[in-house]
Amino acid sequence: MRIGKYDVSTPTVVYSGVLLALLIIAPIILMSRLSAIRESWHRNTIMDAQVLGGAYCEPGIIACKQMIASEPNKIAPRLHLGCLLAVTGQYAEAGDEFTRVQDWKAATDDEKSLAMTGAACAKCRDGAAGGKPKNLPEAERLLKKALEFKETPDALAAMALVKSWTSGPGGTDVQTYIQKALAATPAPAPALLQELYRLNGVNLSSRHKLIEAGNAFGSVKVLDPTNKLVEEMGRLTALASITEPGISPAERRASIQKIVVDIEKFGSLKIEALLAIGHAWHAFKNDPDYLGPKGPFEKACETFKSIQEGYPRDLRAYRNHAGCLEERIAILSSELTAIVTGLNGESPRRNPWYVAKEFTPALGGENAPYSVILPQPEQERLRQINDLLRSQDLIWERALEVADATPEEKANAQLRYVSCLRRRYYLSPWLKNIKRDESWKPIPDMPDEITLNLALKVSSEAARIDTTGRGSYLLALMAIEKGELTVARNALIESAKRGFKSPEQATLLEQLTRPVKMTNAGPAVAERQFGAITLLRAAFDSPLGTASLNNLKVTINGKDVLATTLGSQVLYVPNDTEMSGGGHVVKFTAPEPLGASLTFPTFTYLFDKAPPTCTFEPNGGTVKGDVVFFIKIEDPSGVDWQSLSAGINSTTSGTGVSITSQLIRDGRYAHSLLSIKIKIGDIVLRSPVLLTGVSTLPSGDYKLWLDVKDLAGNKIKQEKLFSVK
Amino acid sequence: MFVLEISLSKSCFLAGVTDVTELIHSLVKVLVVCVIIVACFWFFKNRTRASIEQGDKSMSVTSFPEGSYTVNTAITSLSALKTGDYVAYRIPTDASNLHIARVIGIEGNRVEVTPKEVRVNGAPYDLRFPTTTWTIPETKVPRGCAFLLTDDPTAGVDSKQLGPIPFAAIAGTIQPAR
Numbered sequence: 001m002r003i004g005k006y007d008v009s010t011p012t013v014v015y016s017g018v019l020l021a022l023l024i025i026a027p028i029i030l031m032s033r034l035s036a037i038r039e040s041w042h043r044n045t046i047m048d049a050q051v052l053g054g055a056y057c058e059p060g061i062i063a064c065k066q067m068i069a070s071e072p073n074k075i076a077p078r079l080h081l082g083c084l085l086a087v088t089g090q091y092a093e094a095g096d097e098f099t100r101v102q103d104w105k106a107a108t109d110d111e112k113s114l115a116m117t118g119a120a121c122a123k124c125r126d127g128a129a130g131g132k133p134k135n136l137p138e139a140e141r142l143l144k145k146a147l148e149f150k151e152t153p154d155a156l157a158a159m160a161l162v163k164s165w166t167s168g169p170g171g172t173d174v175q176t177y178i179q180k181a182l183a184a185t186p187a188p189a190p191a192l193l194q195e196l197y198r199l200n201g202v203n204l205s206s207r208h209k210l211i212e213a214g215n216a217f218g219s220v221k222v223l224d225p226t227n228k229l230v231e232e233m234g235r236l237t238a239l240a241s242i243t244e245p246g247i248s249p250a251e252r253r254a255s256i257q258k259i260v261v262d263i264e265k266f267g268s269l270k271i272e273a274l275l276a277i278g279h280a281w282h283a284f285k286n287d288p289d290y291l292g293p294k295g296p297f298e299k300a301c302e303t304f305k306s307i308q309e310g311y312p313r314d315l316r317a318y319r320n321h322a323g324c325l326e327e328r329i330a331i332l333s334s335e336l337t338a339i340v341t342g343l344n345g346e347s348p349r350r351n352p353w354y355v356a357k358e359f360t361p362a363l364g365g366e367n368a369p370y371s372v373i374l375p376q377p378e379q380e381r382l383r384q385i386n387d388l389l390r391s392q393d394l395i396w397e398r399a400l401e402v403a404d405a406t407p408e409e410k411a412n413a414q415l416r417y418v419s420c421l422r423r424r425y426y427l428s429p430w431l432k433n434i435k436r437d438e439s440w441k442p443i444p445d446m447p448d449e450i451t452l453n454l455a456l457k458v459s460s461e462a463a464r465i466d467t468t469g470r471g472s473y474l475l476a477l478m479a480i481e482k483g484e485l486t487v488a489r490n491a492l493i494e495s496a497k498r499g500f501k502s503p504e505q506a507t508l509l510e511q512l513t514r515p516v517k518m519t520n521a522g523p524a525v526a527e528r529q530f531g532a533i534t535l536l537r538a539a540f541d542s543p544l545g546t547a548s549l550n551n552l553k554v555t556i557n558g559k560d561v562l563a564t565t566l567g568s569q570v571l572y573v574p575n576d577t578e579m580s581g582g583g584h585v586v587k588f589t590a591p592e593p594l595g596a597s598l599t600f601p602t603f604t605y606l607f608d609k610a611p612p613t614c615t616f617e618p619n620g621g622t623v624k625g626d627v628v629f630f631i632k633i634e635d636p637s638g639v640d641w642q643s644l645s646a647g648i649n650s651t652t653s654g655t656g657v658s659i660t661s662q663l664i665r666d667g668r669y670a671h672s673l674l675s676i677k678i679k680i681g682d683i684v685l686r687s688p689v690l691l692t693g694v695s696t697l698p699s700g701d702y703k704l705w706l707d708v709k710d711l712a713g714n715k716i717k718q719e720k721l722f723s724v725k
Numbered sequence: 726m727f728v729l730e731i732s733l734s735k736s737c738f739l740a741g742v743t744d745v746t747e748l749i750h751s752l753v754k755v756l757v758v759c760v761i762i763v764a765c766f767w768f769f770k771n772r773t774r775a776s777i778e779q780g781d782k783s784m785s786v787t788s789f790p791e792g793s794y795t796v797n798t799a800i801t802s803l804s805a806l807k808t809g810d811y812v813a814y815r816i817p818t819d820a821s822n823l824h825i826a827r828v829i830g831i832e833g834n835r836v837e838v839t840p841k842e843v844r845v846n847g848a849p850y851d852l853r854f855p856t857t858t859w860t861i862p863e864t865k866v867p868r869g870c871a872f873l874l875t876d877d878p879t880a881g882v883d884s885k886q887l888g889p890i891p892f893a894a895i896a897g898t899i900q901p902a903r
Contacts (some may be wrong), residue, residue, distance in 0.1 A: 012750070016758075018753055047893035051817075051893045153868070182865060186832040187867050189868050190869075213861075215863065216860035218864075254840070601820065
């Protein structure tokens with residue numbers, strides 16, 4: 001083929017065509033890919049700056065500027081530049097760079113929104129100190145603008161963060177923005193998303209949504225595994241969340257398991273973590289397997305026990321462990337059909353003082369409840385209650401030995417210890433039939449006396465340091481059990497003084513502080529004139545029992561006498577000095593419950609040493625044969641008519657006169673005296689006593705005689721001579 | 726390429742090639758060689774290698790036995806990735822080596838790992854990790870990042886230690902041996 005003066009072959013033409021085409025196409029392709037090539041050229045530099053930061057930032061900034069210079073219409077380099085300037089602390093420049101984007105027509109709404117968000121962030125960071133942002137109103141304005149362009153996740157997240165500084169992290173508007181930001185697609189940038197989750201955690205915590213808060217903090221940790229601060233917050237929230245009500249058992253178990261695995265990571269908070277685990281296991285109390293072998297109850301107890309061993313000085317583990325057992329005791333007690341008084345905190349009734357004075361004898365007599373044969377499940381419950389109470393005993397005993405506690409805490413521990421001992425004391429009679437070995441011999445347990453003494457000792461200590469008055473009240477109850485009513489009364493008064501109030505206390509206080517009453521005194525009014533032998537006596541009713549009557553005083557005519565106290569009675573037999581005739585004044589003085597003395601009304605008694613006086617009418621001399629003697633017998637203490645004997649005897653012999661020696665015997669007429677209408681057997685009741693002969697007395701000399709005693713035992717024998725003519 | 730062409734042409738002239746046909750032939754040959762070189766460059770530009778060292782248990786031995794694997798670096802955006810893909814990535818402390826892990830979620834995905842299952846956007850995904858000692862609460866993957874996990878949580882360095890991995894650190898996708 002000939003082209004011009006050149007003779008060329010066909011292949012040459014083809015090759016030339018190909019070459020020409022390549023020379024034309026290659027520059028076109030190159031020119032069209034120039035932007036991508038440039039971007040590719042700078043891409044790694046910018047990405048390294050964004051991802052690695054530090055020394056990579058400066059080359060990144062230069063690359064961005066070069067890209068902007070060559071392609072001013074592209075927005076991405078401007079956004080990258082703004083970010084890198086902000087990373088290097090050039091907030092004002094970064095803000096300017098971001099703000100410029102809104103004026104570029106080529107920018108999309110997404111880009112404008114991101115740019116305004118960047119500008120707002122730069123504003124907040126500019127001049128910020130101590131972790132507190134600055135220029136919040138300006139930042140909020142910029143973010144509003146960003147949201148007007150488009151509600152991007154970044155803009156929403158940034159707005160939530162800014163709002164959290166103005167209206168608090170728990171604010172409703174904050175919550176709204178958080179929800180929107182988390183729901184928006186795709187997601188904020190890593191650092192912003194981290195902050196958003198952290199804020200969400202705080203927001204949820206403030207609304208007591210601890211599980212969700214824990215998850216939010218967990219998400220922060222997921223986004224930045226090196227964040228130790230949030231890790232701590234997350235742990236604390238996780239701790240709080242495992243005891244949160246309403247959580248499903250499976251979730252709770254999983255959370256507990258997770259904390260158990262990470263327990264060593266809690267460091268100084270390990271004890272808090274263990275306590276939370278204990279509480280969390282305890283929260284399974286409504287589960288059917290709660291009490292099963294290796295069940296939550298056992299695990300809770302084991303956890304609390306492990307704290308007691310690891311941190312013996314911290315009282316909380318003891319308290320929680322005991323609380324766990326206490327709840328179980330309460331459940332078992334409520335299931336009991338046998339009425340074990342005092343077990344559920346009601347008034348103690350075991351002491352006879354209560355039984356006799358105030359309450360129904362609940363124990364049912366001498367043999368009950370020992371003789372009661374309880375059904376097997378009931379026995380098992382009682383045994384379990386006792387075992388739980390014993391465990392509680394040990395916990396409190398140990399707690400009081402080793403724990404560092406404030407006086408209030410110590411008093412509280414002592415009170416719980418006493419409460420436990422007290423219930424063991426009440427339960428003890430019921431266990432006598434249950435706690436037996438195969439040969440039906442009682443299994444030895446702590447004797448009641450020791451339990452009671454221990455309870456009294458601990459409650460005394462508690463009463464001393466407890467300021468609420470509850471300690472004194474418990475001391476009073478234990479003292480009542482022990483029969484030390486004076487101690488009980490004083491303790492009750494003290495508890496009232498310290499402000500403790502309960503209906504039971506008021507009743508007891510009223511009973512123990514009421515005054516001593518004299519129920520009767522002797523001799524009776526009619527017997528207060530007496531003679532040789534007598535007994536002065538008085539019976540008292542004291543709220544503090546007979547023990548308080550030791551200080552009872554008896555005075556006669558103002559002088560103290562040594563009286564004998566026997567039970568609720570005081571007895572005294574007057575001596576010779578005090579038995580002189582005439583009136584004597586007796587006074588009883590009893591100790592009053594509040595310490596003062598109480599004097600009872602005095603009475604006077606007359607001591608009679610004189611025999612009855614007898615006057616005769618006619619008084620001897622010469623009388624007629626049908627004479628009737630009127631004999632007046634008088635005595636201040638009364639005549640013992642049954643002792644009266646009288647008669648008429650002839651003193652001259654050989655007169656043929658009928659001699660009757662005794663007309664009255666032991667207060668009865670021994671003969672009929674017709675002239676004065678007296679029949680044999682008539683009783684002599686009063687003075688004057690009539691006496692005459694059985695028939696008309698013949699002339700002669702006679703003797704009228706009379707024997708009589710007064711009611712005081714004074715005896716008199718009188719004779720009167722007379723002549724009949 | 727142009728520089729190479731010109732230099733080759735120059736070398737032809739210097740070599741005393743005066744015939745136009747011969748010159749054109751030479752230039753065409755040079756251009757074809759250049760095109761082949763460029764094509765090879767573009768081909769290998771999108772390919773790199775990642776290796777599983779002996780004793781490395783970070784990935785399932787069944788899927789990734791010891792050896793070297795080709796990494797497809799042609800991915801240009803995160804949207805090209807999906808949950809379950811294997812990717813090679815660099816970590817800041819060891820920029821010279823590529824590590825292999827599985828994509829759990831990309832930007833905007835909500836990922837959650839429990840002892841029972843892996844959930845992405847609330848839906849269970851057919852993946853399971855021995856998570857007796859760790860779990861991931863439902864977390865949104867930030868913009869520009871992917872959440873990567875190795876098969877063995879006790880080996881390898883992945884999002885558990887680093888958090889979400891930026892797209893810039895992801896070299897490309899990788900195909901398992903089986």
